[in-house]
Amino acid sequence: MESDRNPTDEGWFYAPAPPDMRTYRELGNFTVDGETFAVRRSDGDGSTHYDWISGPNDGYGFSTFGSPEPLSHEQRLASIRDFLAGIDPATGYLYDP
Template identity: 50%
Template sequence: MSIEPTPGVVPEHLRIRYTGEPIMLTVDGQQFRVRVRAEDPGTYDFDWLSGPHDYGFGLSRSGDHAMSLPEMEEAVRDFLAQIDPATGYLAE
């Protein structure tokens, strides 16, 4: 038996799972949700909630060092500095 793919639906085995509650950050007036991947505790997903598009970035860290809030804020500022204001996406 073959399972037909459904557009827009991620199969359960490919879904990203997160640990703990998301961290909500406001940096320079922009809102982000930060989540830690359950399968890879050193990997953080930053979702840009107030941006013009469904957009964000990921960041991986080695070792057991958890990111502090100031480190998260710095990562967001680095990301925002790369955004083209005309498109709302990373500048080329």
């Protein structure tokens, strides 16, 4: 499966990730600045995953790691706002200089 993002190295491609065998706790949908994210927390490593369900690119989002304690509602909102601030409106992906 080749990427549509013009990699620089010849022969470079993005491959699908292997199936995720971890279990998650669904935290619900969060709408921030008109954008909706489905949020879930991994039971194993405590990471939090944000799927940008209203975004222009199917399956795009971000994850946060390193917090043994669940993030507060305010911390989740701040994480989403930080992500959205880095989005290139022309592509719908994080800005890539």
